Amino acid sequence: MTMKFDVKEIESVCTYCGVGCDITGVVENNKITKIYAQKDGVVSQGKLCIKGKFGFDFVDSDERIREPRIRRSFIDKNPKLKAKFEEKLKVFDDTFWTCDLDTATSIASMKLQEIKDTFGSESFCAIGGARTNCESSYSFQKFCREIMESPHVDNCARVCHSPSLKGMKTTIGEGAATNPYNDIYDTEFMIVIGSNTMEAHPIVANRIVDMAKKENNLAIIDVRETKMVKYAKHNCIIPYESNLLILNMMAYVIMNEEIYDESFIENRTDGFEAFKESILNDPYANPDFFKDIEGYEYLAKMIPNIAREYAVKKSMIFWGLGITEHLDGSYAVMAITHLALMTGNIGKRGAGLMPLRGQNNVQGACDMGCLPYYLPDYQDAPNVGLMTPQLIDGMVDGSIKALLNMGEDITHIHPNINKIEKAIKNLEFIMVQELFMTDIAQHADIVIGVRSAYEKTGVYVNAMRRLHLSQPLVQSDLPDDWEVLKLLTEKLGHDFKHETSEEIWQEVTEVAHRRFSGAQYYRLARHRKRGMQWPIYHEDTPILHLLDFRTDNGLGKYVYHQYEPRGMIQEILDREFYADGLDGFYLTTGRTLAHYNNSAQTKHTKKLYNNHSEDTLLASVEDEGKFGDKVILKTEYGETTVLNVKYTDKVKPRTLFITFHHARSRINAIFGDDMDELIMTARFKSLRVTVVPQ
Numbered sequence: 148m149t150m151k152f153d154v155k156e157i158e159s160v161c162t163y164c165g166v167g168c169d170i171t172g173v174v175e176n177n178k179i180t181k182i183y184a185q186k187d188g189v190v191s192q193g194k195l196c197i198k199g200k201f202g203f204d205f206v207d208s209d210e211r212i213r214e215p216r217i218r219r220s221f222i223d224k225n226p227k228l229k230a231k232f233e234e235k236l237k238v239f240d241d242t243f244w245t246c247d248l249d250t251a252t253s254i255a256s257m258k259l260q261e262i263k264d265t266f267g268s269e270s271f272c273a274i275g276g277a278r279t280n281c282e283s284s285y286s287f288q289k290f291c292r293e294i295m296e297s298p299h300v301d302n303c304a305r306v307c308h309s310p311s312l313k314g315m316k317t318t319i320g321e322g323a324a325t326n327p328y329n330d331i332y333d334t335e336f337m338i339v340i341g342s343n344t345m346e347a348h349p350i351v352a353n354r355i356v357d358m359a360k361k362e363n364n365l366a367i368i369d370v371r372e373t374k375m376v377k378y379a380k381h382n383c384i385i386p387y388e389s390n391l392l393i394l395n396m397m398a399y400v401i402m403n404e405e406i407y408d409e410s411f412i413e414n415r416t417d418g419f420e421a422f423k424e425s426i427l428n429d430p431y432a433n434p435d436f437f438k439d440i441e442g443y444e445y446l447a448k449m450i451p452n453i454a455r456e457y458a459v460k461k462s463m464i465f466w467g468l469g470i471t472e473h474l475d476g477s478y479a480v481m482a483i484t485h486l487a488l489m490t491g492n493i494g495k496r497g498a499g500l501m502p503l504r505g506q507n508n509v510q511g512a513c514d515m516g517c518l519p520y521y522l523p524d525y526q527d528a529p530n531v532g533l534m535t536p537q538l539i540d541g542m543v544d545g546s547i548k549a550l551l552n553m554g555e556d557i558t559h560i561h562p563n564i565n566k567i568e569k570a571i572k573n574l575e576f577i578m579v580q581e582l583f584m585t586d587i588a589q590h591a592d593i594v595i596g597v598r599s600a601y602e603k604t605g606v607y608v609n610a611m612r613r614l615h616l617s618q619p620l621v622q623s624d625l626p627d628d629w630e631v632l633k634l635l636t637e638k639l640g641h642d643f644k645h646e647t648s649e650e651i652w653q654e655v656t657e658v659a660h661r662r663f664s665g666a667q668y669y670r671l672a673r674h675r676k677r678g679m680q681w682p683i684y685h686e687d688t689p690i691l692h693l694l695d696f697r698t699d700n701g702l703g704k705y706v707y708h709q710y711e712p713r714g715m716i717q718e719i720l721d722r723e724f725y726a727d728g729l730d731g732f733y734l735t736t737g738r739t740l741a742h743y744n745n746s747a748q749t750k751h752t753k754k755l756y757n758n759h760s761e762d763t764l765l766a767s768v769e770d771e772g773k774f775g776d777k778v779i780l781k782t783e784y785g786e787t788t789v790l791n792v793k794y795t796d797k798v799k800p801r802t803l804f805i806t807f808h809h810a811r812s813r814i815n816a817i818f819g820d821d822m823d824e825l826i827m828t829a830r831f832k833s834l835r836v837t838v839v840p841q
């Protein structure tokens with residue numbers, strides 16, 4: 148920390164995406180006036196995207212939740228609480244009372260105890276976000292498991308990278324990025340598949356673009372033309388829901404042409420021969436299949452070209468939610484790891500696998516055990532809880548009665564929001580810890596305002612497993628998330644044991660010692676600039692799997708799954724896709740540069756809000772004239788509000804793209820319960836919709 152007159156410059160970490168850029172906040176009179184990146188920033192490399200640079204107005208927003216809010220109708224429905232606390236409640240507005248934190252947590256703890264006594268401990272669930280620090284995430288799962296004695300804890304990775312964890316853990320024993328970002332400078336070939344990296348992970352994209360400009364070594368595989376395409380050697384636009392097909396085809400080419408790494412396969416992997424036989428006999432794995440797919444015939448040549456270059460060079464693969472948010476997302480991730488295992492493109496500098504994780508601490512939230520099947524450090528949970536979609540069903544059938552929601556907007560960013568809205572009406576109690584009145588907060592019985600990342604101390608883990616000990620840029624009277632949990636814990640008659648975030652983290656280093664035993668605060672503080680990548684003992688581990696994989700026998704595994712034609716490809720094969728009607732369009736969703744997720748923080752920053760103040764539908768110029776410039780999208784599950792349409796040559800005919808940042812657009816009302824078959828991540832990346840002109 149440096150001081151100059153009354154101006155402080157404080158180093159911390161960006162609160163938005165999983166890239167986890169180092170930032171320096173310029174603070175005057177406890178107000179952030181500027182955020183920039185130091186030239187020698189290891190992650191940022193001296194640059195920040197628009198969110199990192201300008202996205203700090205939200206900290207001082209008048210719309211922050213400064214005092215707890217208690218729903219009036221909730222108090223009326225609970226006469227015991229009313230009798231006990233009525234005098235402490237003050238008018239906030241027509242919907243909510245307000246009170247101090249002590250009263251709010253007393254009311255919450257009494258209600259939680261009543262629900263536990265009446266309906267049993269497993270009627271409680273906790274769904275967390277990944278914007279908060281590891282100390283709060285750790286306390287959150289501990290509160291759920293140990294205090295409420297419920298196994299039902301989950302986090303927002305359910306709607307993003309859970310398939311990456313599942314797919315990588317199954318095949319190589321560890322569900323995290325294998326290399327640091329700077330290995331991009333040591334690689335010879337890069338595949339970006341299902342990732343709009345320039346908008347979703349811009350500072351990683353900087354490195355990819357630098358190398359692509361210099362080496363012409365980039366392949367982009369996606370259903371639409373993303374911004375990075377102009378730097379790509381191979382611009383591989385694929386049909387919807389064909390990731391697994393394309394990845395299996397690449398494996399087929401590598402086997403058929405025998406350009407795999409025999410020595411790596413022999414020494415480091417298990418089951419290659421059986422996998423080879425399956426792929427070579429797979430009726431869909433030969434890229435010639437695309438010769439019959441109208442509009443995508445070029446893929447019959449392009450896929451082999453990409454596969455060859457990947458196999459013979461030192462290569463990296465990057466992916467995002469375009470891979471994971473599908474019916475077969477976990478299997479597609481396994482298919483990605485197969486390619487690395489066959490070619491030896493893993494376990495060394497400049498070669499590896501990079502799932503580009505979404506939120507600033509989603510890696511950390513998973514590491515801390517905010518998953519129903521893993522305790523901290525990915526230890527198997529003895530009592531496996533339900534995943535979020537199952538919890539929603541539990542709310543519908545009445546078995547789930549109470550929800551604690553920490554920084555996750557389930558009525559906005561989860562699928563089938565019409566169903567979720569009905570489900571939460573069945574709950575006896577919803578408590579939300581948030582910065583702003585997000586959509587779920589509007590439905591809550593108790594809302595407690597908490598500190599933002601720029602107001603607190605704590606550990607964040609970015610998409611390359613790098614721990615950053617964040618320090619507050621400004622001081623705040625609000626509690627950290629874990630402090631709310633501490634009050635609840637103590638009011639429920641238990642000892643929280645800790646007074647500071649450092650004490651909680653010390654417990655993490657002991658409980659989750661396989662990754663964090665050497666990651667004490669003093670070391671993280673000393674290495675704040677460089678960061679440390681887990682597992683951290685005496686040294687940290689920038690590259691995983693150098694000698695062995697983290698599977699039971701140390702060998703990489705192949706878990707073959709055959710692609711089955713469906714959706715757009717089946718319709719093309721059946722000569723039904725290129726019809727004239729307004730139904731049967733295929734929609735994919737994604738983010739824009741200016742916003743993050745439900746825009747909880749970004750929409751409270753004027754510059755970011757103005758940059759993208761509505762979700763606009765992108766449609767192909769070839770479809771121009773079919774439905775005008777205002778439409779509603781409709782499915783059997785619901786419909787959006789009226790959307791403005793922009794025509795572009797960046798999407799293929801009869802396909803559509805839209806962002807989902809603004810709750811009022813109701814984009815997630817049109818998604819049903821289609822999800823990854825292993826891990827229940829919603830199929831946000833492919834939806835057959837009807838376009839209704841307005």
Ligand code: SF4
Nearest residue numbers: 161163164168196199
């Ligand atoms: S790339 Fe991500 S972490 Fe970096 S400044 Fe932008 S939003 Fe923040």
